[in-house]
Amino acid sequence: MATFTITELAREFDITPRAIRFYEDQGLISPSREGPSGRNRVYTARERTHLKLTLRGKRLGLSLADIKSLVDMYDSPKDTAPQLQSFLQVLARHRAALELQREDIEIMLAEISAHEEESQRLLGLAAPDVAEIVVK
Template structure:
């Protein structure tokens, strides 16, 4: 038997509300099976959720992240489709790499300010 989760298992694990999880389902980003009326989540659902939240933290919209998740599960398709697919992926990748550069710049700025403040503080201690 595969391990399963209730809605509040996941809500607790990821520190979000059950409302949020139901909202994602309402939008079609997660599709748990049911036991009667209750939702049952499996490892794949949990992974989807984890990826969605990761995307959110990076400022992606739910739709953008969902797009990427769908890419992960995409089948081969014929040659033309594959080429288009690779194109889409590398565009996404380029976008994320821009983000990464932005982030590094911002971190540099912060480190500079922090260093400066530490230096000033060191003078106080003498």
């Protein structure tokens, strides 16, 4: 069975070993330990997949709790229909949160545009005064 070191996984996924240890602390991955005092982490293909799922969830902006439930579903031998339903619920919640964020961003961008236009207008009115000061 293929195994991986923390350095190999960090390199493969372009993350730091510290990030991998963090995901381990969060219970998202759990490598076996080998060597003196169990210092060396050994990751199986299963752990590599858990890390890949974790990073995919992070890219989607999911919380660690949601990612943990997805990783746990991956290991579950149960029927996949309930797992997929649960995944769809997680995605729906996340989509709703992102839609709200998008609305907030659009409102903020409109406010910024209004301030920019007003500032440009005021600069246009103030331009002759500035020119007089510079000439004097």
